[in-house]
Amino acid sequence: MGPSDRMLALLCCLANQGRPMTVKSLAELTSQPVSTAYRHLRQLLAWGMVSEREGGTYAPGPQAVRLQQGFEQRNDLLQWARPVLTELTDITQESSALLMAVRDHALCVEMIDSPQPLRCCYHRGQVQPLLKGASARALLAFMSEEEREMALTLRTEAERDEAQAGLESIRAEGVAISLGEIDQGVWGASAPVFNGRGRLKAVISVMAPEARTRQRTAWLAEQTRQSAQRLGELLE
Numbered sequence: 001m002g003p004s005d006r007m008l009a010l011l012c013c014l015a016n017q018g019r020p021m022t023v024k025s026l027a028e029l030t031s032q033p034v035s036t037a038y039r040h041l042r043q044l045l046a047w048g049m050v051s052e053r054e055g056g057t058y059a060p061g062p063q064a065v066r067l068q069q070g071f072e073q074r075n076d077l078l079q080w081a082r083p084v085l086t087e088l089t090d091i092t093q094e095s096s097a098l099l100m101a102v103r104d105h106a107l108c109v110e111m112i113d114s115p116q117p118l119r120c121c122y123h124r125g126q127v128q129p130l131l132k133g134a135s136a137r138a139l140l141a142f143m144s145e146e147e148r149e150m151a152l153t154l155r156t157e158a159e160r161d162e163a164q165a166g167l168e169s170i171r172a173e174g175v176a177i178s179l180g181e182i183d184q185g186v187w188g189a190s191a192p193v194f195n196g197r198g199r200l201k202a203v204i205s206v207m208a209p210e211a212r213t214r215q216r217t218a219w220l221a222e223q224t225r226q227s228a229q230r231l232g233e234l235l236e
Helices: 003-017 023-029 034-046 063-074 076-092 134-142 145-152 157-164 167-173 217-234
Strands: 050-053 057-060 095-102 105-112 127-129 176-179 186-194 200-209
Touching: 003 023, 003 034, 003 050, 003 057, 023 034, 034 050, 076 095, 076 105, 076 200, 076 217, 095 134, 105 134, 127 134, 134 145, 134 157, 134 167, 134 176, 134 186, 134 200, 145 157, 186 217, 200 217
Parallel strands: none
Antiparallel strands: 050 057, 095 105, 095 200, 105 127, 176 186, 186 200
């Protein structure tokens, strides 16, 4: 891992943890010496990418707001995804989301909540390791071998074996299904979004309480797959 990788790892770690962190904790989570982490944090602080809080902890800085605004206003994938997700939720009456792979995590970049009172507790900006769940497994199944190796490089052998089990079936069916892998009683389906050049850009997922999916799992999975295909057709 080079200096740039270490610096970016610190920034991503702060974003993913969702709370202020000490230099020691950040260094441990990113597998680098405390002195190195501190040096990189001072650089990020100077650029406004992180902020220093009382007690010697660090959090994302004000430049993160500009990055978020730029992503929301100028990202074609996100702009096209919103109406597709809205339509998917209208049809299924369940929550739908767009997730992207960010190195070794799946990041939710857009979420349309189910109109029903009982719905899945998931939110925009939430991250999960690329290990379990329909979204993570769909991303793993359809990303390149090089990307998959990078996503799993820090995992144990047992975790890598579990994460890669069944990926061929997911590729053959075009959709990943999960039940209770992350949250008990939550069913999910996830399908890949490819651009016009056949490159994986994201996955579309539907999430619902298990009790509401009985007798319609195949239909929900197909609606998810069709929405992902429709979004892909809108991309260059």
